[in-house]
Amino acid sequence: MARNTTPTYTIEFPLHLPTWQQHRLEKKIKMARMVYNSCLGEALKRHRAVKSDKEYRKLLKENKSKERDDQLAAIRVTYGFSEYGIHRFVKFSQQKFREHIGSFEAQKLATRAFQAVEKLHFGKSKKVHFKNSTDDISVENKSNKTGLRFAEGAILWGAKPTKKNPKPKNWLSMPISAKPNDEYAHLALTDETKYVRIIKREVRGKIRYFVQLIQAGYPPTKRNRKVSNDETKRVGLDIGTSTIAIYSEDKVQLQELAPECNTNTNELRRMQRKMERSKRSTNTTNFNENGTVKKGKLVWIYSKRYEKLRQKRKEMYRKITVQRKMAHEKLANDILSLGSDVRVETMRFQSLQKRAKTTTRNKQNGKMNRKKRFGTSIASRAPAMLLTIIDRKLGIQDCSLKKIDTHATKASQFNHITGEYNKKQLSERWNDLGEFLIQRDLYSAFLISNTNETLNAVDIGLCCTRWGKFVELHNDEVERLKQSSNKTLRWFIA
DSSP states (O other), X not given: OOOOOSOEEEEEEEOOOOHHHHHHHHHHHHHHHHHHHHHHHHHHHHHHHHHTOHHHHHHHTSOOOHHHHHHHHHHHHHTTOSHHHHHHHHHHHTGGGTTTSOHHHHHHHHHHHHHHHHHHHXXXXXXXXXXXXXSOEEEEOSOSSSSSEEETTEEEESOOOOSSOSSOTTOEEEEOOOOTTOHHHHHHTTSOEEEEEEEEEEETTEEEEEEEEEEESOOXXXXXXXXXXXXXXXXXXXXXXXXXXXXXXXXXXXXXXXXXXXXXXXXXXXXXXXXXXHHHHHOGGGBOXXXXXXXXXXXXXXXXXXXXXXXXXXXXXXXHHHHHHHHHHHHHHHHHTTOSEEEEEOOOHHHHHSOOSSOOBOTTTOOBOOOOOSHHHHHHHOHHHHHHHHHHHHHTTTOOOEEEOHHHHOTTTEETTTTEEOOOOTTOOEEEETTEEEEHHHHHHXXXXXXXXXXXXXXXXHHHHHHHHHHHHHHHHHHHHHTOSOHHHHHTTO
């Protein structure tokens, strides 16, 4: 399916609706959920049929090749396991809801359902989830001409009133407006709207509805945002699971990622234990004598106490998500104010989340080392999200985030003075460069910034030119970190 590659951006408005419109909108959302679940169920059936095909399983065991991939794709199409195949299915299942859900909205729901099962099919996820009545869900269109659309300052959905039917039961007209002082929103509304998305969310225990307008072009520039359009100014980033080191010609900084998003793990653990006890007391027949869950299809009953705890946990995660997004957007703006040539190492954060496969022992006390790695830290800090935001903001300036070859440059091991590579333990936070002791992460950001244009080696001449200024800025930053009240940052200079 062809994808629209023209630049777009999104602006969101809350919907303030009278009760009768909320009821109509909730009815449409309920039908959209039913369409999505039916598409998800059908895609799962076709996924299982493809996986059980003998020829398909035989081809999977062969060596990878273009011919083999084409044969596998042909088998998937034979079983209708494709995006267009699910579109054909939703064409018939949508008929009973055609007065409320248009064909384009149904196709978008079918696409999302297929993509969820496609991830399962190719091993990128472990399972898929059907939407229930309490889940957040969104409905979107493919154009702004028919069905769900934005026109005349309002979100329109359904058949328009006519002389014969002046008050159609499925008609919605939901006005939206920007705040008087919101210059950004007023400018955004002047751009062309590609399509509209309605989102249902649970906020502080109450159901809220929001509308997102997907606008054509680039977002307006905010008045108070400082942007450097100078592509000659380089910025090097050494991003970790919880911190980021930043180097530019004018600034050297080690900063914690989303410091406001520290999850209260003790409170969360207590909450989950309460939920587990409640679930076991109301579903005693679903557990074996040893406490494990019985196999097979089970019916679960949840108490009101359990539902309140689940709602509280969901609200906790929602707040953290919003705070993390705001923190990353602000940090991305600060980074882009330093320069437009932003360089970072290629990293696979998904690999760092996985538990270690080998069992090892601590050499000092002989105890087994934990197999846990950085899953909790990555989930809380979302370093990959920050890089995505930076890349998106650079796109407005017709630039992109430059990712250097990690294995070729080995920034954490390289010494530009001697030209040698020395492996270090993760606990070693300082580089001994003769007369200088340099913090490891800040030095890596310095080397990443001073890579060549092919992004596969460090430019030693450029490093030597900028070395004196870097040492001054580095020493100032280390003194700042020593006086910081942040224990996480102080550990990196201990």
